[in-house]
Amino acid sequence: MKGSLVRLCAAVAVAAAMAIPAAAATQLTGAGSSFDYPFFSKAFYIYNQKNPDVTVNYQSIGSGGGIQQFTARNVDFGATDVPMNAEELARAKAPVLQIPVTLGGAAIAYNVPDINGTLRLTRQIVADIYLGKILKWNDPQIARLNKGMKLPDMSIVVVHRSDGSGTSYIFTDFLSHVSPEWKSKVGTGKSVSWPAPSSVGAKGNEGVAGQIRSTPGAIGYVELAYVIENHMPAAVLQNRAGKWVACSPETVAAAAATKPEVSATNFSIVDASGANSYPISGYSWVVVYKNQSDRGRAKMLYDVLSWLVGSQGQDNAKSVDYVPLPHNVQGTAQSTLNQMQR
């Protein structure tokens, strides 16, 4: 019986190995930003339907994770919301190409029960909430901007990312721009020491969105697509031009338009000028090695990424509430990608 049990296990494994023809496809692996995950999961699914011999297995483990696994060469490409800095590039020990692939905005989602309408917040108030200086929803500073709303006497629960996150980078970059106190006390980074006393960490954009939804009084920064997908209320912010803007593909695109020349060393579009710009916007990047050892794999990788940054791939962005790359940036992306050895 023991022998037959062992034989049974082996038989299952072998039979499974032979039974599924789809396993003959080449699998490319990528890991990183959860910001990109809804876009990637849709795009790669469609790509696989058009090209059945290539599957792209993308795991959403956070930008920090993506860079780490990419540096360790455990995956073919990494995805991150902030380009690799000089230190990370040095650790990769080989030339790296950084390609912008999508645009997104970090919406300020909240869960405040029994209010009608959408909350208005200034950039300074958001910074103060995250600094722990504003602790309750019915704080006069918030109430002043939202006359007509009955704000509850409830503690503000600040939700942030517990994993190394490019979305956190974009958000803290924004906070550093609008609040000198934040800049000196905390700084910008994928993983920071969050000062608010009443805060909870969650894993991935998914985790933060989930946490906000299940915690009354919560506030947090979540990628736009997650907010739209889950019908979560998000605050209207006052941008640098003094106008009140909601986070949407149009306002994010407007922010991107203020900086036509974007590169891996000059990429920040937070707190952009312009009447319609959403203040917390950012690009998201894919990183690949310039020199590839496996030519066949390199060609497939090139084809997938080329499709992704081209008009076909970018059309998928709109259907999942992401912002397509502006045309000139698509060009930049394609020419960077062309440097890849294949």
Next chain:
Amino acid sequence: MAVQPRFRRVARFVSPADRGFAAVVYGGSILFAVLIVGLFAELVLGSWPSIVAFGPSFIWKSNWNPITSNFGALPMIYGTVVTSFIAIALAAFVGIMAAVFLADFAPRWLSTPLSFLIELLAAVPSVVYGLWGLFVLAPFVRTAIGPALQKTLGWMPLFSGPIYGVGLLTAGIVLALMIVPTVTAISRDVIAAIPRDLREASMALGSTKWETATRVVLPAARIGIFGACVLALGRALGETIAVTMVIGNRPEISASLFAPSYTLASVIANEFTEATTSVYISALIELGLILFVVSIVVNALARLMIWSVRGSSRA
């Protein structure tokens, strides 16, 4: 379980088939030993950069800052200790009481199904506990248990502060459920192993059944029961997934049981794939090493205690 026969020396290996057999048996055993020693060696090797960089202060510093590469494990140790303490406090009381009932009071038709159900609790996968904890227990703590505790005991710092649902208390309760079968099953066996003479003597002197159970049998079995609790504690310390889903992921020490926190195992689970600098990875492996060492010590202690009462060790 089975009777352990007295051990007798075997015949020597003579034929070539025997020598080949011996070689294979030795080989398997050596491989087994190499794997376990390798596990320990790899953990030490991996944590070496962190040990060199931070030294013993790693254990009592409370700064966990990946940006400045400054790592101190105290908040994680705090979270692990507090959740395990809550778990063992709840599980020990319920488990020992249940064991007393099952061993000495329950009729056969009741004790068999009850024991069976309690042991099945141990078979539930950790991720299912986490799922249930996240979607059922956490809201229940947030809407019912938390406010009730805060209304009655809110003057204590332990029960102050906002109630998120996730946090130390919820994680502690989930852990308690996970370890109660261990406490119950082993305590029940230990109690059952106490000789009948002791019970009969006590009853003969005029004690009631309850008095016998609590004042005679339990003290006699206390070492083994304590061992069961320590073994259960060992399990609670290393539990990862269920805790990660309900602990709140915040590397900070706070007095309130409602506050989110972090445990040694959860921080490894959450941050390992994205640790970018070698000192970060090394710090996480050092946490794994701490867990490893603590679990060995706790388990060894537990087995010594249980073994001394029952005469043979068991899973």
Next chain:
Amino acid sequence: MVRAAPNAPSLSLGRRRAYGALGTGLALFCAMLAAGALLVILGYVIVQGARAINWDFLTQLPHPVGVPGGGVGNGILGTFIIIGLATLMAVPIGLLTGIYLALFGRGPIPEALRFLSDVLSGVPSIAIGLFAYAVLVAPLKHFSAISASFAFMMLMLPLLVRTSEQAIRSVPQTVREGALALGMSNFRATVRIVLPTARPAIITALLLAIARVTGETAPLLFTAFGSQFWETNPNNPMATLALQVFTYAISPYPDWQAQAWGGALVLIVAVFVLSLGARLMLRRAMRGLDS
């Protein structure tokens, strides 16, 4: 005057009986509480999970975000493959070590091996995951199912070693000596006579070990990595049911959360079937031994 026995309380019998009744009631309550907790958890999983389970759920690939439907077919397959490979690795090593311990029971080396086995049984699974990453993921530079199987193998070994040793040692000495007296070499005696007698207990241990690792998630986080596609190559990342339940549970999409419950139900059913199967085997083996 005769001193009262240390245990003789000074309360009336009626009072003592009342306390006893109270205490017994409390103990009964605790036992019911523990058993009841299982039923509550089981209840939730069945009710929520049954809603999500259908043929598609069990056989299809996961759909991308925003596309409803899809399933955990690749996770179920991946779990089978990873556990199958882990069993293939764990059974030989565990059995051989158990044989060694049973045949050479006393002495410093066997005692050291038993100690190591006890140590391994207490190691948290996340630490074992770190080991598997260091040995099979980092040097080879990719995530793989085989590294997950390696981690699972380590988790299964202590139970297999301990049970093999006990099972072999409880084969009556007369059986072994009879075989040797008939001129069999130790090798044949063990493999042909002793092992088959010990087989039921070993299979029971194997089923329990498999039940344990089926629900393990922590080591999978950085060994098998996960996948959205069908995968049978053990050298590639692979999806597993436990990891899918975890990922879906912490997501914000109600569709995925419902699937998490479904996956949890499948996991619980699998684990319970294995545990109960092991129990039944054990009972049959014990009855067999009596005959």
